[in-house]
Amino acid sequence: MNDCTVIFQPSGRRGKVASGLTIVEASRRLGVDIETICGEQRVCGKCKVRVLEGFVENRGIRSDMSHLSPWTSEEGAFISPEERAQGYRLGCAARILGDVLIYVPEESRGSVQVVRKEARPIEVTLNPAVKSYAVSVPQPTLQDPTADFERLGQALTAEHGIGRLRIDSRLLSMLPRIIRDCRWKVQVLVWQDQEIIDIRAADAFKPLGLAVDIGTTTLAGYLCDLTTGSLLATVSMMNPQVKYGEDVMSRITYAMMHPGEGLEKMNTEIVDAINALASRAASSCGSTPADICDMTVVGNTLMHHVFLGIDPGALGLSPFPPAIHGPVDVKARDMGVRIHHGAYVYVLPIEAGFVGADNVGVLISQEPYRKEDMALIIDIGTNGELVLGNRTRLISASCATGPALEGAQITFGMRAAPGAIERVRVDPSTLEVDYRVIGREQWKSESNPGDMLARGICGSGILDALAELFGAGVIGKSGAFAPALDSRRFRKGKDGQPCFGIAREEETSIGRDIVITQKDVRQIQLAKGALYTGAKLLMRRMGVTTLDRVLLAGAFGNYVDPERALMVGLFPPCPLDRVQSVGNAAGDGARLALLDRAKRVEAEQIAKQVEYMELTTEPDFQERFIESLHLPHMKDPFPDL
Amino acid sequence: MNDCTVIFQPSGRRGKVASGLTIVEASRRLGVDIETICGEQRVCGKCKVRVLEGFVENRGIRSDMSHLSPWTSEEGAFISPEERAQGYRLGCAARILGDVLIYVPEESRGSVQVVRKEARPIEVTLNPAVKSYAVSVPQPTLQDPTADFERLGQALTAEHGIGRLRIDSRLLSMLPRIIRDCRWKVQVLVWQDQEIIDIRAADAFKPLGLAVDIGTTTLAGYLCDLTTGSLLATVSMMNPQVKYGEDVMSRITYAMMHPGEGLEKMNTEIVDAINALASRAASSCGSTPADICDMTVVGNTLMHHVFLGIDPGALGLSPFPPAIHGPVDVKARDMGVRIHHGAYVYVLPIEAGFVGADNVGVLISQEPYRKEDMALIIDIGTNGELVLGNRTRLISASCATGPALEGAQITFGMRAAPGAIERVRVDPSTLEVDYRVIGREQWKSESNPGDMLARGICGSGILDALAELFGAGVIGKSGAFAPALDSRRFRKGKDGQPCFGIAREEETSIGRDIVITQKDVRQIQLAKGALYTGAKLLMRRMGVTTLDRVLLAGAFGNYVDPERALMVGLFPPCPLDRVQSVGNAAGDGARLALLDRAKRVEAEQIAKQVEYMELTTEPDFQERFIESLHLPHMKDPFPDL
Secondary structure, eight states: OOOOEEEEEEEOOOEETTOOOHHHHHHTTTOOOOOOSSSSSSSTTTTTTEEEEEEEETEEEEEEOOTTTTOOEEEEETSSSHHHHHTTTETTOOBSOOOOOEOOOGBSSOOOOOOOOOOOOOOOOBBSSSSEEEEOOOOOSSSSSOOOOHHHHHHHHHHOOOOOOOOOOHHHHHHHHHHTTTTTTEEEEEEEEEEEEEETTTTOOOOEEEEEOOSEEEEEEEEETTTTTOOOEEEEEEEGGGGGGGSSSHHHHHHHHHHHHHHHHHHHHHHHHHHHHHHHHHHTTTTGGGGGGEEEEEEEEEHHHHHHOOOOOGSSSSTTOOOOOSSSEEEHHHTTOSSSSSOEEEEOSSSSSBBOOOHHHHHHOOOGGSSSSEEEEESSEEEEEEEHHHHHHEEEEEOOGGGGGGGSSSTBBBBBOEEEEEEEEEEETOOOOEETTTTTTOOGSHHHHHHBBEEEOHHHHHHHHHHHHTTSSOTTTSOBBBBTOOOOOOETTTTTTEEEEEGGGGGGGSSSOEEEEEHHHHHHHHHHHHHHHHHHHHHHHTSSSSOHHHHHHHHHHHOOOOHHHHHSSSSOOOOGEEEEEEEEEHHHHHHHHBBBBBHHHHHHHEEEEEEEGGGGSSHHHHHHHHHHHHSSSSSOOOTOO | OOEEEEEEEOOOOEEEEEOOOBHHHHHHHHOOOOOOTTSSSOOOOOOOOEEEEEEETTTTTEETTTTOOOHHHHHHHOOHHHHHTTTEEEETBBBBBBOOOEOOOGBBBEEEBOSSSEEEOOOOBBBOOOEEEEEEOOOOOOOOOHHHHHHHHHHHHHHHHHOOOOEHHHHHHHHHHHHHTTTEEEEEEEETTTEEEEEEETOOOOOEEEEEOSSEEEEEEEEETTTOEEEEEEEEEGGGGGGGGHHHHHHHHHHHHHHTTTHHHHHHHHHHHHHHHHHHHHHTTOGGGGEEHHHHHHOOHHHHHHHTTOGGGGGTTTOOSSOOOOOOEEHHHHOOOOOOTTTTEEEEEOSBBBBHHHHHHHHHOOOOOGOOOOEEEEEEESSSEEEEOOOOOEEEEEEEOOGGTTTTTTTBBBOTTTTTTEEEEEEETOOEEEEEEEOSOOOGGSSSHHOOOOOOOOOOHHHHHHHHHHTTTBBBBBBBBBBTTOTHHHHHHHHEEEEEEEOOOGSSSSOOEEEEEHHHHHHHHHHHHHHHHHHHHHHHHHHHHHOSSEEHHHHHHHSSSSHHHHHSSOOOOOGGEEEEESSSSHHHHHHHHHHBBBHHHHHHHHHHHHHEEEEGGGGTTTHHHHHSSSSOOSSOOOOOO
C-alpha cells in the first residue's frame, strides 16, 4: 500500500496516510474532525466534503480519477449533481487512492472550534442607536391635511420630544399604506435620533442588534435585545478568508494578485459569512435576520477594508495607510448584508494601518483613558496589537508576532479546539510531562492515557511548554535545547532537529507522538520577542519604566497562563496579580457600541487621540528585538530604560 | 364602405374614418401627426404604432382579426416578433377595417408638441449644491501614515476651508486606487458641502446638472453647466403617464385599481422617461448622463409621489394628504435614475395635497414673498393652482379647472402643437373670423386658405374665441349662443347643439370645419369659473379687494391673451399692464434650485409658510362658483368683497 499525501482545508493539517482509507478515517489520523453522526454508515450525509484536487474535468462533470475511489450511488442521496460537479463526496464513502486536497465545509466540521470569544458580562448604559417609539398619530382632516410624514414627526415630537427626523427613502414609499393599515397607531424605529427606519403596528416588534467581530480566523456574532440590552445568543464560525492565508499579509497579497475580482470575491465571502451568522443567531432565539435592526462591526484593518469593499492594496505597502480612519455608517442593504431592510451597519474607526477597529473595540471596553495607572493592553489574535497609556496619553503599536501563538507554523500546532493540549507541566527532576487537553477536565496524570485523545498543541499549551522546558533546563537561555539531555522524551527528529515529546502516540488521536521541536521554540521566541520589544519601545516613548497593569485580550490572551507568560518574557515585568485576562475585548467593544451610542462617540474620539508608533522605524529596533529573543531576560535587553 | 371608429392615444383624438384607410391616412384625417419620412413607402419604419384594441389573442401571438388588414412581410423588417406580439404595426402598411384604438409612441409622433416650456433667462447667484474642488494631497509617509480619506479631508480644509465631509460609500471603496492613480492631485466633487461624491484627475471634468419639470402632460429637462450656470440644452417629451389619463385623478385611480404593480409600472415609466431625457440632453452637447452630477425635480404631488415610488392612494381620498411635505434628497442610483453614480436627486417640497412641488418652483422663481404688492399667481397646467399674497402672507389653493384650458374635452381641442389655432378674432359687425395657427406667422386673412392647415384649437385659441364671440354678441352673458343668429358660420350640429365655425374645411388638414360648440363654451365657463371663484375666495381670506399684479404661469398661462382673459373673467380685475406671463415658472424654479443652494432653503421655508386653503369647504363655494360662470362679471358675483 502506497502512502498518499492528504491536505485538509481550512485547517491546513497535512500528512501521509495509507492508500485505501476513507476521507473520514484519514481526517482522524491527521487530527481533523469531520462530523459523522451516523458512525460512517453513509446514511446521515453530514460528512460531505469537497475534494479540490486529485481529479480531472471530464465533459463538464468532474469524474474522480485514481486519487479517489469511484462514485457510489449512496452518495447521490446527499450530493446533488451540481455539488458532484464541484467535487463534493461523502467523507465516509470516498476512499483515498492518491494525493488529495480536501476542503471541509464549515457544516461538516465535527467539533466546531472552541470559540474563545465568549461574551463576558459587560456594564453598559442602555442607549442604543436604534430605538423604538410607540406613537399615536392624529388622522388628517380637511382642516389639517398635513402630510403623513410631517404628521408622524409632529406626533413623535409631542409624545417623545424627538424632532427633525428624516425617513429611509424606501420606507417613505410605503409610509401612506403602512400608517393607514396600522390605523395611525404605530411603533417607529429611529436610528440615531436622525432617521426613521421602520414603522409597524404598535407593540408588534422587539428590535434586535448584532455585534460582529470579524477576527482574522474566527467570526463571532453577539445578538442582543436592543430594548433590554440582554445577550440573546453568541454565534461564531471560521472566517472564510482563512483559505487565502492565515495571516493578514498573505490575504492582502491575494487581493493584489487578483485585481478587481479578488477583492470582490473576498468581500462577497465575508458578507455571506456575516449573513450566515446573523441568520444562525436570529434563528437560535426564534427570530429572523429581519428583526436585526442594528449592527456594529469590529475587525482588523484588512477585514474592515474587505468588508467595506475597499481596495486593500495600500495596506500592503509602506507606509501602510488605511483608506479611512473614521467610523463608517452604511445601509446594510447597500452592503448586501441581509438584516432589517432599513438598518445601518456601524463599523468602528481605525487607529492606524495595523491597529484597526478591533483595537478600538478593545479600548472602549477597557477604557484605559479613564484611569490613572499605566496599563499595557496586549491583544494577541493572529496579529499582536499593543496599547500603552492612561488618561493622559495613549500610544499604540502593531507587532509582527506571526501566527505561532495561535498554533500555526508549529509542528503539532493547532487552533484552540477539542483535543488541543492547552496546559503543560514538566517535572524539573524527572522531566516527566503532565498536560490537559481542551474538552477534558482531567490532567493526563489523572486519566487513562488512551482517554486523552490529544490532537495537537494550541497557543497557550506551546507557551506553557516553553516556560516549563526552560524552567526544567531542557531549553537554555538562547532557546537551544540542552546539548546532551538524558531523557527518553528527548530525541532527534528525522531532519536532525532535536525535539521533546509532550504526548505519547497512545495518548493521541492521531497515532503519533506530539512533540515540540527546536524550530517550534524558535517560532515562539520570535513572537514573544516582537511583543516584548514593542512593549519596551512604547514604554520608552511614554517615558515610563514600570507597568501598573497588563491586560491580555483576544483568543490567546484569554487562555495564556500569566505566570508562564512572564517566565518566558512575553511582556515586561509586572506584578502577577496585576496581569489580567480580559477575554474578547474587541467583541465586547462591538457590543458596547451596539448598546450605547455614547460608546460610538467615545470610539471616534479615542481613535483620533491614540498616538500610533511605527516600531520598525526606531533606529535600535532590530538590536533590541534580537536581544529580546533570549529566555528569560536575566539581562534586561533595555538597560537604558 | 363602413365607417370605423378610430381613437389615437395619447392625444385622445377620435373620429370615424372610412374602412380601408391606412393608419397614417386615418391619422391625418383626425389631426394626429405620425412620422412618415419615406412618404409611406414602407421603407423607413418611422410610423410604427401599437394597436391596443381591435385584435385578439391567439396562441400567445396576437393575430389581428378583421379590424386591421393582415400582417405584411414588409412590416417584419422593422417590427420584432416581440413587438408584433405586443400589437405593433407600421402605420403606412396596416389598413383599418374595424374599430381600433391606436397608441402612437413618442418616437413616431410627427411634429412633437410645441413645448411651451422654453427656458427663460433667470437671474441667479451661482452657488450649486455640487461643487468641484481641485486639491493636492500630501502623500503618506511612515512619519504620517494618516488614512487616505482623512488626508484628503485635511487638504480640502487647508486649501478650500471645507471640512467635516463624509464620502459616498461606493466611492470610499475605490478611494485608495483613484487617489494613487491620480498621483494625489485630484478634483473632488462635493455635494452640499457634506459628501464627497466623486474624485477624478485634476481638471478632467466639468460637472453638469439637470433640472426636471415633470408636468402632467410634458416632461421638460434643463441641462446646465454647474461651473458657469449656463443653460446648455432644453429637452422635452410627453409624460408617459398620459396613457393612464389626462388628469391627475384618473392616474391615481389607475394606481389604486392595480395595487402594487400599477405604481411600480408608473414609477418605472417615469424614471425611464427621465433617463431618456437625461441621455438626450447630455448627448445634445457631447456629454453623457454620467456627467450629470446633480438633479432637481418639480412636479405636482401625484408626479412627485409616483417618481419617488410613493403609494399615491391617499391623494385620491379626502382630505388628500400627501405622504411628505418636505424636500427629499435621494441618491439617483437608489431611484434607478442613471446619471452620475454618486449624484443625488433633490425633489422640491410640497405645499399641500394638490399644491405640489411645481407650485413651490413657481414661488421661488417669482418670489412674491419678497414684495409688498399683492400678487395673484395663476399656474394653469392640467390643473390650476393659485397663490395670493406678498411678503407678509401667502395663501394657496387648488382649482378643479379640468383640462379644457389645455384643449382637452373640447370638440376640436388639441394641445399646443403645430396646426393648433392659438389666436382668434371675430369682427363684431360681419362675424367674420380671423385666426392664427401655431407654426405659421401669418393670420388667415393674410394667407391662402389652403396654407393654414389648421388641425384644431388649443387652450389660448379657445379662450380667445370665447372672448371674441362674447364681445360680438354671438354668446350671451349666460354663455348660451344667441337664439337666432344670422351668420353662415352659425349652425346646429348633428346633436342639435348650436356651434360656430372658426375654420372652414378647406383651411384645415383634417378635412372638416373646425367649430366651437355650445358644450365647448360650457367647458371653458366651468374652468374659468373655478379659477375666478378660487381667486376671489383667496382674496376674501386675505382681506383684500383688489390685486396689484397677476402672474400667469404654466403652458397655458404663457400664451393666453391677458386682455381676453380679463374679458371672460378668468381672474378678478387687474390693470392690464399689471398682468404678466411668466413662462414655465415651475421649471425655472427647478433650475434655480439646481444652480443656487440658497433657493433650496428658500423652497423649504416657503413651502412651510404658505397657508393652504381648501376651497370646497367654504360654505358659499357652490353658490359663488355658479355665479362666476357668467360672462363677464357685469354683476360682481362677490358683491360683499
